[in-house]
Every structure is written in structure tokens, then in C-alpha cells.
Amino acid sequence: MQKQKPTPQSPSPSSGGTLMKTFDEGVMMFIDLAQESIVMFGIGLSQLVRLLVRFHVFSLTALYAIYVFTRIVIKDSWHLELLYKSAPTVFTPEKLDWFLQFSLNQHHFAFLLMILFIVCVSLGFKLRYVRTKFIKIFITAGLTNGKGDTPKLVGRNKLDKFRVQYDFDANGVGLSEFKDKQERIEAQFGMEVESIKMGKNPGRALITFNKRKFPETVSYxxxxxxxVLAPDSFYVGHSVEGVVTQKISDLPHMLVAGTTGSGKSVFFKQCLVGLLESTKHLQLYIIDLKGGLEAIDFKDAPNVKIVKTMQEAVMLLRQVEKEMKDRFKFLENNALKTIVPGRDKKDRIVVAVDEASVLYMERSRYDDDFKIALEARKLADSISKLSRAASIHLLLATQKLDRTVIPVSVSENISGRMAFRANSLQGSLVVLGSKDAAELPKTPGRGIWNVGNQKMIVQAPFISDEEIKRRCKRIANEFEANERFLFNDMIDELDHSESEESKEVLKGLMNKGFSDETKKQDRDKTE
Structure with missing residues (x-):
């Protein structure tokens, strides 16, 4: 039998189609990669331009250094040597010889373009990665607009080694929504949010993160x-930004509020210690209606007076109001607007009321202290409204968070507010106008400092009774050594003497006499 020769089989149509499909997919992949690279180049180039403009001095120096370095590289043909060593079979000497037909400047220009392309594409991919990451974070946190879109990252600014600020296009998400989702944002980013505020441009949100851990406790x-305290200042506490201090003349009055165990009393005392230490010419009057027990640690300081009863407190407020009016006359006579203690030889006066609710609370008409409490409210109202120019300040501390405790007319003139933990939403609203104080953790000394439009969480410094005594004794020694002094005498000792107006009224009544005596005198004159 004769064997038949096998006939060669031609490629099947299906295998040819598979090759063409693979080729087409490869071409499309290349086109997609090229398009993606061009897009990334554009994104990276815009970011690079912003960086160059922002850090123009450093950028000019860096660009010049790059230009000089690359010029040396091209002139010595290091780029061609690198190509040959990286792929000698591809970049043969014959092929490299072809590059030499171009001038040195053309080589340099092409080399710089290649570096620019690599840098911009790298920046673009980095920004794309970061933006994608933020989109996932905001979706997880529930920060989306009505269409399901999330805020878009616009820029990143490193403020210092601990803090970084992100600039977002809010994309229809309200600032209040950012604040409501703050805990989720912190959980996603792994950092504490220091602040959330509107950016300079409309529709922008600035979120500042802080890597520094918030202290649980901090001592004075x-x-x-x-x-170190500036003159006429006190410590507010330790925030994520560091130690916060406040100048008393910039307030000029302050309200401290918080429930039992929140750290209110300790904060109140350390404020007074700070003012005593930082203010050279200070008269401090502490109204402590608990028998002076809370303020007893300050008794050694010669420029401190402690008031223990309602009657003495009202008398003190009368004298402070009188001093305020006298200072107004001084300003008018000397064509001045504000008392400056060093210039005008007038001491700064601080009236600190511990548990102000006892002094200012609304009372029944049948209460024994009704009239005197009513006068206290009127005096506090007068002092809070007018005393700024006279360098007279009110520091009010209260445990009871109620609108009836501090008169509205007084609280409206208090710009500095320190709120510790509140047990109710209503209490937080009274002090801060928001629910923030009710959401504070049960950490003693953790509070919210609110002055003007600024609001921040702080850990108030702790100071022991022994340290207060020690520092007050040191202040007393400074007075004895004439290192400290007062321009004026302390407000008159509380001797319960009547005011001049009261004396005149009593004198008139005594001169007038009783009705039966007056009638007898009239009969004698007639006879």
C-alpha cells in the first residue's frame, strides 16, 4: 500500500482571529495608557506650576541647579553611556551614533522635556491615587451630595510637623455636614480634626488635621x-496646637461653666494665679459666698481681697462701679479713651465671682436676699457694659447652667467663655449656643474655649491648693521687696459704712423729725 503524504494544514480562521483580537487589545491598551499618561501629565503639570509659584525662591534655585547638572550630563554624553549600559543589544554604538547628528542644545532640550514628562506624570498619578483614596474615605464617612458625588481634593498644605491642612471642593456638601461627620472623618484619616472651616473661595472646605495626641492631663x-505668660494674661490650656493663653484686656470679661467634677473650679483658680503672676499692677477681688473656703488659698497675696457674704459682695460691686465712674471722669479730663495702667497709674481691677449663681440668680420677692440680689444684678449689668475702657474685668464661674443664673444683659457682654462638660443639651446651649459642651468626654479639665468666633477644645491645666499657696507667698515676698507695687490703695475695707447718698438721706430724715415732735414745735412757735 502506498502511503499518502500528509497535506499541510493551513491556520484556521479562528486562530487568526484570536491573534488579531490580541493585537487589537494590545493597541487599545497602548492607546489607553498613552491617553492616561497625557491626562496625568496635564494634572501633574498644573500641580507643578502651583508649587513653583508658591515656593518661587526655592523653585528658581532648584531649576537653575537642574539646568546646570543636566547640561554637564549632556556635554559629557553620560546620557548616551547610560542608554548603552542599560540595554547594549538595543542601543548599539551604530544606533547611538545616530543621536550625535543633533546639536548639544537639542539633546539638552529633549533631556529636560523627558525629565519634565516623568516628573509631571508621577505627580499626576500620585494626585490621582490620593483623590481616589479621599473619594473612598468620604463615601465610607457618608459625605456625599444629592447625586452621590463626594468632595474633591484641591490642595494639601503642611502647616508644621504635626499639622496638615486639606483644601476640598465641597461639591455641594455643606460645612455643617462635615462637622456632623467629624468623628467618622477622624476614624478614616487616623488623625484628630483640629478645625473645619470655610475656605477663601466659595464652596471650599478647609480641614486641618493634627497628628499630635491630645493630652489627657496637663499641670500648671x-x-x-x-x-511664658505675656503681661496681663492667663493660661487657657493645652490644645492640639500647643499652649493657649489669653490677654485679659482683649476679653474683657469671662464666664466659666461646668458641672461638678468637670474641672471648672480648678480652671477658675489657675486663671487667677496666672493673672496675679503676669500682671504687675493688679487688684484682685474674689467673691466666694461659700464662706471664703474656696478662695482661702489666695489670702497671703497682699493684692487680693476675699468677700464672703452677700452684703459685702454688693458693697464691693457698688465701690467698683464708683471707681469705674471716677475713671471715666479721669479719661474725659485727660482726653483719653482707655485706661492703660502703666501710663495712667491706675491698677487693673479684676472681680472674680465663684459660683455666680448664688449672687445673681433670680429670687422670690419673699426671699430675704431679694432686694440685695436685684441690686447685684443691676451692678453687674452696669460693670459688664461699661468697664472695658476702665480696665475693670468680671470673671464669673457657675456650676448651674441656666438662663436665670447670669442676667442676659451681662452674658451678652461676656466674649470669653470656657465651657466644661454639661449634663444637658440646654446647659450647653446657654453657654456656647451649641451642643458641643454636652458632647465632651468625662475627662476632668477637658473644655471648650470660645472667644469671639474662635472655638477650640483644650485640656485645662491642673493646679493644686499647695501650689497656689506657694505662688501667692512668692508674690507677697515680691511686694515686701518692693519688686511689685500698686499705684492705688485697694478699694476701701468692707466696713459696712453707708454711702454718701445714704448719709444725706438719713440726715434729712433726722432733721425732719417725727410727726408728733414737729407738731409740738409748731405749737410752741405759735404761742
Whole structure:
């Protein structure tokens, strides 16, 4: 039998189609990659331009250094040598010889373009990665607009080694929604949110993160070592930004509120210690209606007077109001607007009321202290409205968070507010106008400092009774050594003497006499 020769089989149509499909997919992949690279180049180039404009001095120096370095590389043909060593079979000497037909400037220009392309594409891919990451974060946090879109990252600004600020296009998401989702944002980013505020441009949101851990406790000694008090100042506490201090003349009055165990009393005392230490010419009057027990640690300081009863408190407020009016006359006579203690030889006066609710609370008409409490409210109203120019300040502390505690007319003139933990939403609203104080953790000394439009969470410094006594004794020694002094005498000792107006009224009544005596005198004159 004769064997038949096998006939060669031609490629099947299906295999040819598979090759063409693979080729087409490869071409499309290349086109997609090229398009993506061009897009990334555009994104990276815009970011690079912003960086160059922002850091123009450094950028000019860096660009010049790059230009000089690349010029040396091209002139010595290091780029061609690198190509040959990286792929000698591809970049043979014959092929590299072809590059030499171009001039040095053309080589340099092409090399710079290649570097620019690589840098911009790298920046673009980095920004794309970051933006995609933020989209996932905001979707997880529930921050989307009505169409399901999330805020878009616009820029990132590193403020210092601890803080970084992100600029977002809110994309229809309200600022209040950012604040409501703050805890989720912190959980996603792994950092504490320091602030959330509107950007300079409409529709922008600025979120500042802080990597520094918030302190659970901080002592007065710690903050005093970290930051020295400016004149006429006190420590507010330790925030994520560091130690916060406040100048009393910029307030000029302050309200401290918080429930039992929140740290209110300790904060109140350390404020007074700070003012005593930082203010050279200060008269401090502490109204402590608990028998003076809370303020007893300050008794050694010669420029401190402690008031223990309602009657003495009202008498003190009368004298402070009188001093305020006298200072107004001084300003008018000397064509001045504000008392400056060093210039005008007038001491700064601070009236600190511990548990102001006892002094200012509304009382029944049948209450024994009704009239005197009513006068206290009127005096506090007068002092809070007018005393700024006279360098007279009110510091009010209260445990009872109620609208009836501090008169509205007084609270409206208090720009500095320190709110510790509140047990109810109503209490937080009274002090801050928001629910923030009710959401504070049960950490003693953790509070919210609110002055003007600024609001921040702080850890108030702790100070012991022994340290208060020690610092007050040191102040007393400074007075004895004439290192400290007062321009004026302390307000008159509380001797319960009547005012001049009262004396005149009593004198008139005594001169007038009783009705039966007056009638007898009239009969004698007639006879």
C-alpha cells in the first residue's frame, strides 16, 4: 500500500482571529495608557506650576541647579553611556551614533522635556491615587451630595510637623455636614480634626488635621515651662496646637461653666494665679459666698481681697462701679479713651465671682436676699457694659447652667467663655449656643474655649491648693521687696459704712423729725 503524504494544514480562521483580537487589545491598551499618561501629565503639570509659584525662591534655585547638572550630563554624553549600559543589544554604538547628528542644545532640550514628562506624570498619578483614596474615605464617612458625588481634593498644605491642612471642593456638601461627620472623618484619616472651616473661595472646605495626641492631663507647671505668660494674661490650656493663653484686656470679661467634677473650679483658680503672676499692677477681688473656703488659698497675696457674704459682695460691686465712674471722669479730663495702667497709674481691677449663681440668680420677692440680689444684678449689668475702657474685668464661674443664673444683659457682654462638660443639651446651649459642651468626654479639665468666633477644645491645666499657696507667698515676698507695687490703695475695707447718698438721706430724715415732735414745735412757735 502506498502511503499518502500528509497535506499541510493551513491556520484556521479562528486562530487568526484570536491573534488579531490580541493585537487589537494590545493597541487599545497602548492607546489607553498613552491617553492616561497625557491626562496625568496635564494634572501633574498644573500641580507643578502651583508649587513653583508658591515656593518661587526655592523653585528658581532648584531649576537653575537642574539646568546646570543636566547640561554637564549632556556635554559629557553620560546620557548616551547610560542608554548603552542599560540595554547594549538595543542601543548599539551604530544606533547611538545616530543621536550625535543633533546639536548639544537639542539633546539638552529633549533631556529636560523627558525629565519634565516623568516628573509631571508621577505627580499626576500620585494626585490621582490620593483623590481616589479621599473619594473612598468620604463615601465610607457618608459625605456625599444629592447625586452621590463626594468632595474633591484641591490642595494639601503642611502647616508644621504635626499639622496638615486639606483644601476640598465641597461639591455641594455643606460645612455643617462635615462637622456632623467629624468623628467618622477622624476614624478614616487616623488623625484628630483640629478645625473645619470655610475656605477663601466659595464652596471650599478647609480641614486641618493634627497628628499630635491630645493630652489627657496637663499641670500648671507644665504649661508655664512650655510657654511664658505675656503681661496681663492667663493660661487657657493645652490644645492640639500647643499652649493657649489669653490677654485679659482683649476679653474683657469671662464666664466659666461646668458641672461638678468637670474641672471648672480648678480652671477658675489657675486663671487667677496666672493673672496675679503676669500682671504687675493688679487688684484682685474674689467673691466666694461659700464662706471664703474656696478662695482661702489666695489670702497671703497682699493684692487680693476675699468677700464672703452677700452684703459685702454688693458693697464691693457698688465701690467698683464708683471707681469705674471716677475713671471715666479721669479719661474725659485727660482726653483719653482707655485706661492703660502703666501710663495712667491706675491698677487693673479684676472681680472674680465663684459660683455666680448664688449672687445673681433670680429670687422670690419673699426671699430675704431679694432686694440685695436685684441690686447685684443691676451692678453687674452696669460693670459688664461699661468697664472695658476702665480696665475693670468680671470673671464669673457657675456650676448651674441656666438662663436665670447670669442676667442676659451681662452674658451678652461676656466674649470669653470656657465651657466644661454639661449634663444637658440646654446647659450647653446657654453657654456656647451649641451642643458641643454636652458632647465632651468625662475627662476632668477637658473644655471648650470660645472667644469671639474662635472655638477650640483644650485640656485645662491642673493646679493644686499647695501650689497656689506657694505662688501667692512668692508674690507677697515680691511686694515686701518692693519688686511689685500698686499705684492705688485697694478699694476701701468692707466696713459696712453707708454711702454718701445714704448719709444725706438719713440726715434729712433726722432733721425732719417725727410727726408728733414737729407738731409740738409748731405749737410752741405759735404761742
Amino acid at each position: 507647671q507644665d504649661v508655664s515651662e512650655e510657654k
